[in-house]
Amino acid sequence: MGQDSLWFMFDGALLLLREDDAGKRVLPRGEVPPLATNYLVQRVGEYRGVPCMAMALSASPLCKKAPGSGLAGAAAYTGLDLHYRAYELLGEELYSLATRARELAYWDVNSQFCPACGNRNLPDSAISKKCPACGKELFPPVSVAILVVVSRKNSLAPGGDEILLGRAHRAAGIFHSLLAGFLEAGETLEACVRREVLEETSLVVNNIRYFGSQPWPHPSNLMAGFFADYVSGEIKIQESELLSADFFRRDGLPPDLPHEFSLSRRLINWWVSGEALPYGNNNC
Numbered sequence: 010m011g012q013d014s015l016w017f018m019f020d021g022a023l024l025l026l027r028e029d030d031a032g033k034r035v036l037p038r039g040e041v042p043p044l045a046t047n048y049l050v051q052r053v054g055e056y057r058g059v060p061c062m063a064m065a066l067s068a069s070p071l072c073k074k075a076p077g078s079g080l081a082g083a084a085a086y087t088g089l090d091l092h093y094r095a096y097e098l099l100g101e102e103l104y105s106l107a108t109r110a111r112e113l114a115y116w117d118v119n120s121q122f123c124p125a126c127g128n129r130n131l132p133d134s135a136i137s138k139k140c141p142a143c144g145k146e147l148f149p150p151v152s153v154a155i156l157v158v159v160s161r162k163n164s165l166a167p168g169g170d171e172i173l174l175g176r177a178h179r180a181a182g183i184f185h186s187l188l189a190g191f192l193e194a195g196e197t198l199e200a201c202v203r204r205e206v207l208e209e210t211s212l213v214v215n216n217i218r219y220f221g222s223q224p225w226p227h228p229s230n231l232m233a234g235f236f237a238d239y240v241s242g243e244i245k246i247q248e249s250e251l252l253s254a255d256f257f258r259r260d261g262l263p264p265d266l267p268h269e270f271s272l273s274r275r276l277i278n279w280w281v282s283g284e285a286l287p288y289g290n291n292n293c
């Protein structure tokens with residue numbers, strides 16, 4: 010008898026779950042893929058000794074209202090977007106595996122053909138493909154984005170400083186969060202922090218310190234979190250990016266902050282706690 014695996018199957022961006030006997034939404038488990046696919050079955054890792062496998066079923070959701078309904082045998086499943094509800098449902102360990110699974114499934118769908126010569130790619134190693142015609146190797150790409158706590162001295166505020174929060178145009182809803190932006194080609198992370206803050210708010214910052222990172226599978230990003238100090242300037246928002254931006258005191262934070270599992274909220278919480286940074290203070 011073979012070994013059971015947990016199956017992370019994606020209909021577009023949606024992770025398919027089934028209901029167990031108690032009506033709880035769970036990952037399907039079994040020796041073989043629960044549904045048929047033309048895409049790769051990729052090993053993601055292990056969960057409590059059980060192998061975890063990722064596979065795409067389709068390039069984009071076949072039916073947004075009833076995910077998976079266009080797939081043979083998929084009626085028993087419901088789709089789950091990998092946002093905070095998925096984190097609450099799956100828990101930290103399975104959510105982390107689901108993140109990796111989503112990125113690998115997305116990469117497989119989007120690397121079927123060689124970008125240099127157009128031939129069909131073949132799997133090469135466990136984490137790469139290769140074009141048999143021109144030899145080009147492909148690995149899952151990751152786009153890096155920065156998040157930054159900009160703090161400004163204010164001797165009257167609790168803790169002696171205040172934090173810059175903005176409301177961005179977001180598909181997921183409008184709420185107060187940290188400034189964020191994508192790393193450009195050839196740019197350092199520190200230069201990216203300076204540029205994004207300057208572009209979005211016209212403020213100058215320095216003393217940029219690394220905090221931590223978080224994979225963000227929408228579809229294949231890595232968020233890198235930083236702290237920085239305000240130096241100069243008056244807030245003038247970039248209207249194509251932000252609806253508003255302002256400095257807030259610890260005792261006057263807006264209620265609509267990012268979900269607890271997000272790196273941006275961890276950064277905000279760390280600032281609120283007033284603790285020293287976990288990785289030292291690498292001034293740059």
Ligand SMILES: [Zn+2]
Pocket residue numbers: 123124125126127128140141142143144145
């Ligand atoms: Zn090629």
